[in-house]
Amino acid sequence: MSYEHILWTEEEGVATLTINRPQVMNALHTGVIAEMIDAVDQIRDGTSSARCLVLTGTGRGFCTGADLSGGGAGGTSMGKGPVDAGKVLETHFNVLLERLFALPVPFVTAVNGAAAGAGCSFALAGDIVVASRSAYFLQAFVNIGLVPDVGSTWLLPRLAGKARAQAMMMLGERIPAETALDWGMIWKVSEPEELMADTGAIARKLANGPTKALALIRHGIRDCLDKTLTEGLMVERRNQLHAGRSADFAEGVMAFLQKRPAVFTGK
Template sequence: MSAFQNIKLVVEAGVARLTLARPDALNALSRPLLREMITALDALRQNREARVLLITGEGRGFSSGADLSAGNSPVGSPDFDGGEVLEQYYNPLIERMFALPLPIVSAIHGPVVGAGCSIALSADIVIAAESAYFLQAFINVGLVPDAGSMWLLPRLIGRSRALSMMMLGERIPAKTALDWGLVHDVVADADLATRVAAITEKLARGPTLAYALIRQGVRKASEQTLSETLVYEREAQRLAGASADFAEGVAAFREKRPAKFTGR
């Protein structure tokens, strides 16, 4: 984890803090950065200390989106394939985020642009500073939304608003994002760290297996029938009911004390 050059990853007191760390480039999503994020997510699956993932951006904003300044870009050449970077980097990253058996919180400020928008909104709980704004910038350079935007945005805010974001390419300020249901909360920039710490600390003390089953179930439910979802809920409840955290939760309820979950 210490070998990362474009991100920072620290696990402390159950909270894994992953920071996009290219502040001089507004945390533009270069291929090395994306590769490191994928490696970090794979490592977190094996890290028994981590019980919640927090994703943040260093510097003036969360992310300016894809790094279009790379000097070796083959844009304009006859064999250029704009989807190749999606297949190799963005798609595996988003799949890993949704499959991670930990709750994910994103703390965002300043620009949240393009694929950076998708990464931020793929979290389970999104806390935005008042300075944050969302921008589906793809159309402004003649591209289509990617990194799961076409799947995620209509489910979050409905077809009409999603299409307006994608086709108009205009900034959506934090307050509007809250009104639309894109984010969980908007706070003053000075209060962002405190608000996020309260949420991540609560999740880090919670029943981690139940969180994982909820995350998996919500994704499944968006793609299947009610009957199929009921079947999943029955199996998920069997797994949760066999956990040490359920036994502790019941004991704490009966003894009228706070539960001390261990994530198992």
């Protein structure tokens, strides 16, 4: 499939999905989301051999959320009467978020600029989030009379804590990348000119790693967030069963005993 609103490349086991609407700071409408879902599904369905996904944006912004001028928040009837601003979540935005969480490979975000609204959610959904020093995170919904969505009320309190997440959502103020780092929302802050190189190094390391174990780690952490210790131990026990049966585990042990770097295949 050829894409109009995104760029899709694959190199050295890393697939890079770039939202490519710089004229509107990579704002999203249903057409953009549909293309993103199609691209992500290449990894899910095995038509892509990528072992890591990177999500970023073109130009000055990572993603400024729903394109209000293009009906991104509820359809083309915006301003012409009541609309169901939640419908497009059910049909598009939430579908993409669920796809990203369910990926069988690591997922890294390179936040090159503003990450607002739904863009904030997609940025913070990464297993590892690298942000440019010029980037910022914004829950802008309250500024237009809406509530946070695309997983924000689930994700942000788990990353930043209830007090910070609630203030961020209710005040609608920008959170600079350095503050996001201090709050535990992201992994690393890079200089703007070094962002993609830093992200690429992380992505290639993950792509060359034991993909099955990495997938179990990303799913296991999320699975354990709301469980008791005993339930969490059972999740670890089940995941270790699957990891222990992988070819990568056998290779890892053999490489350790032979005192050489492991060559993982993701099997």
